[in-house]
Amino acid sequence: MTLEEYQKQSTDGLYRAIARLKAARDAVFLVHNYQALEVQKIADHIGDSLALAQAAARTAARLIVFCGVHFMAESAKVLNPGKKVIMPDPAAGCPMADMVTAGQLIAAKKAYGDPVVVAYVNTSAAVKAESDVCCTSSNAVRIVSSIPPDRKILFVPDRNLGSYAARMSGRELILWPGHCYVHDRFTVGDAETARDEHPGARLVVHPECPPEVAALADDVASTSGMVQLVRNRPKQDEWIIGTEMGLVEQLSAAYPNKAIHPLSRRAVCNNMKLTTLAKVAWALEHEANEVTVPDEIAARAKRALDRMLELS
Numbered sequence: 320m321t322l323e324e325y326q327k328q329s330t331d332g333l334y335r336a337i338a339r340l341k342a343a344r345d346a347v348f349l350v351h352n353y354q355a356l357e358v359q360k361i362a363d364h365i366g367d368s369l370a371l372a373q374a375a376a377r378t379a380a381r382l383i384v385f386c387g388v389h390f391m392a393e394s395a396k397v398l399n400p401g402k403k404v405i406m407p408d409p410a411a412g413c414p415m416a417d418m419v420t421a422g423q424l425i426a427a428k429k430a431y432g433d434p435v436v437v438a439y440v441n442t443s444a445a446v447k448a449e450s451d452v453c454c455t456s457s458n459a460v461r462i463v464s465s466i467p468p469d470r471k472i473l474f475v476p477d478r479n480l481g482s483y484a485a486r487m488s489g490r491e492l493i494l495w496p497g498h499c500y501v502h503d504r505f506t507v508g509d510a511e512t513a514r515d516e517h518p519g520a521r522l523v524v525h526p527e528c529p530p531e532v533a534a535l536a537d538d539v540a541s542t543s544g545m546v547q548l549v550r551n552r553p554k555q556d557e558w559i560i561g562t563e564m565g566l567v568e569q570l571s572a573a574y575p576n577k578a579i580h581p582l583s584r585r586a587v588c589n590n591m592k593l594t595t596l597a598k599v600a601w602a603l604e605h606e607a608n609e610v611t612v613p614d615e616i617a618a619r620a621k622r623a624l625d626r627m628l629e630l631s
């Protein structure tokens with residue numbers, strides 16, 4: 320079928336088609352927390368970048384369908400090169416990941432006198448290949464803390480996550496001037512308004528938020544960390560969630576008896592929302608939009624990812 324034909328199908332029809340194709344193609348669905356809720360419902364594994372990287376490394380399925388953004392699909396390919404990895408929409412990139420290129424990083428390493436490079440997983444495979452170790456928002460503090468104290472550290476590309484890791488680890492980091500347009504938009508005004516409107520709520524924000532917003536939060540956590548926080552505090556029935564709307568929708572669906580408020584309804588990652596059920600069905604039928612990584616880059620990127628997984 321064509322994509323246009325899938326786009327005319329009902330949601331139930333798409334779920335049925337996807338289930339049939341999934342079995343026929345021996346596929347596994349790795350789905351990021353920021354995907355639209357109807358896409359989250361097809362997940363075999365749902366989570367943040369770390370959880371999905373771990374699932375990609377372990378899966379026995381022949382075909383990985385990555386519902387997220389391009390750097391995540393690249394990481395899945397690097398960690399499990401024997402599998403075919405496809406994306407429902409190849410245009411789903413991450414603007415933050417595009418804020419550092421391998422060429423810029425090579426020049427910066429030279430300029431800073433060969434520092435240890437910690438690369439947030441939100442980077443291309445080519446950037447990971449020039450890095451010493453990767454990190455995610457779940458483990459950035461642990462990874463930074465593991466680096467010998469006499470070494471200089473260059474953290475790419477998210478300055479907000481880097482500054483959070485620096486504060487929590489007590490290490491001085493050279494910060495790359497990158498940011499996530501979704502999280503960097505949260506303001507002190509958003510936090511103050513949300514607190515005023517929901518005085519009994521606990522405010523949790525993602526470390527990609529600006530430091531002045533993180534300073535006002537009760538907790539700073541990755542998306543998986545937020546899921547755990549809500550699960551582990553059963554008596555806390557009101558939350559303000561400072562991350563992308565996909566996670567707010569996931570938590571609202573999982574906890575219908577709790578009040579889950581977004582810190583801001585503007586927090587939508589348009590790149591994540593490019594994935595639709597129709598595109599999943601079409602890409603799966605045709606095994607389209609394969610993600611590949613040149614062998615030489617993949618081998619070096621894998622070293623940085625493996626180091627992270629060992630430390631996680």
Ligand code: SF4
Pocket residue numbers: 353388412413414415416441499500501502563588589590591
């Ligand atoms: S939410 Fe931010 S970091 Fe995540 S994919 Fe979108 S732009 Fe990139």
